[in-house]
Amino acid sequence: MTWQFAAILGGLAVVLALVLWALWEFAVSAEQRRLIASRSALAEAEYRASTPSARLDAAIHRTQWGARLHRRITRSGAEIRLSTFVVGLTGGSLLAVVVVWQVLAPFFGLLAAAGVAFLFFSYLNRAQAKRREEFTAQLPDLARVLGNATSAGLALPTAVAMAAEELDGPAGEELGRMAEQMKLGASFEESVQDLRERMPSRELGVLLSTLVVSSRSGGSLVTALRNISTTLENRKETRREVQTILSETTSTVWALGFMSVGALFLINAIEPGIMRAMTTSAAGIAVLLVVAALFTVGFTLVSRITKFDL
Structure with missing residues (x-):
């Protein structure tokens, strides 16, 4: 239990550091906002390029996956910086791991991190599809x-x-x-x-x-x-x-997904510790993996069936 407690404290420390960094960024930008209005266009561009967010954007964009992610964000039309997306994804994943690890079990903490990443990139995909439909x-x-x-x-x-x-x-x-x-x-x-x-x-x-x-x-x-x-x-x-005809089906699939996650917390609340006990045995982990695989296959099949190209 000592290493688990240390891992939880480490995760909370990282999340707290990210939150403090975001608050500091907001405070600095608010302080400099009135000064930017009196500067020239070149001075404003130089200031924006020198901020920690801009430097982090440049560092991430220099990587291959960062450049691909930047193209996806641009195509989606989302008004969000590359660094903000990456920091939000990292902080959300760590927070999900810490919370779900503590409430349910370590096994579900790892799944929660994957779920947060899935939600972030699903948002990008839906925003890109929406923008393409509007176009x-x-x-x-x-x-x-x-x-x-x-x-x-x-x-x-x-x-x-x-x-x-x-x-x-x-x-x-x-x-x-x-x-x-x-x-x-x-x-x-x-x-x-x-x-x-x-x-x-x-x-x-x-x-x-x-x-x-x-x-x-x-x-x-x-x-x-x-x-x-x-x-x-x-x-x-x-x-x-x-x-219009297919919207009901897709909404039902997403609703079932969130209901399944809520059912895990509900079962654990009715019988405290049941999920942690379940993940300590090979049979319990096997059952959970089979259920997750079946749900993933069903979600993928429904997504492909409801996808159309006129």
């Missing part, structure tokens, strides 16, 4: 704006820049990034390919392929964009109906 919903308006711009005689790069100003986010943000890339010397096809990687979608692929073909060989782009706009509008309504 797809704006494609009919995008095709309409591009069609009007090209019918007025504007070139495609100019039409893209105008669409970036006309549309709200996320389409306006992504098109603005695409326009900036072309201003910095990237070709239209390179900018299109980069947009496809950030926003993978069949509807966007059809629209961008039409634009690329038109930029290469010409043709009646206005008529094609108007036809695509009508088609995308119909697909948008179909996707909305399918999502």
Whole structure:
């Protein structure tokens, strides 16, 4: 029990250190906020780059997994720093280990850390899917704006820049990034390919392929964009109906998952120490692993069944 108590104290010390670091960051930023307003843009940029959060961001981004995580956060549109996400993930995992270790058993403490990581990355996946859906919903308006711009005689790069100003986010943000890339010397096809990687979608692929073909060989782009706009509008309504039908199933799966976790605490509250005793025997651990595996398989199957691509 001595080493368990030492591990709990160590975990609490790390969590306390992370909380104090976050409070210190907040206090420093609040103190400097009024000074930033009087500084020049260059001085403000230098100040932001010199903060501990910015240095931690740079250190994490230099690693391969940090760069991939930064791309995922950017694609999700979440307004959260890379360092904040990593610190929150680490602190949440440690806190879950300490609490669940003490309340249930060490075995569940490790599972709780994995569960916290799963929730964090599930949030990123859902935010990325939501942003992609919002972007797809704006494609009919995008095709309409591009069609009007090209019918007025504007070139495609100019039409893209105008669409970036006309549309709200996320389409306006992504098109603005695409326009900036072309201003910095990237070709239209390179900018299109980069947009496809950030926003993978069949509807966007059809629209961008039409634009690329038109930029290469010409043709009646206005008529094609108007036809695509009508088609995308119909697909948008179909996707909305399918999502409404499947939303009940996905919500039920998540509800069952949280109910299963709550059932563990409820059983342990009714019979104190039963979970700790269960994890001390090989048979008990085997039963728990089988149950966890069955739930994971069921969750994965339901997720794949409810996933659709129109």
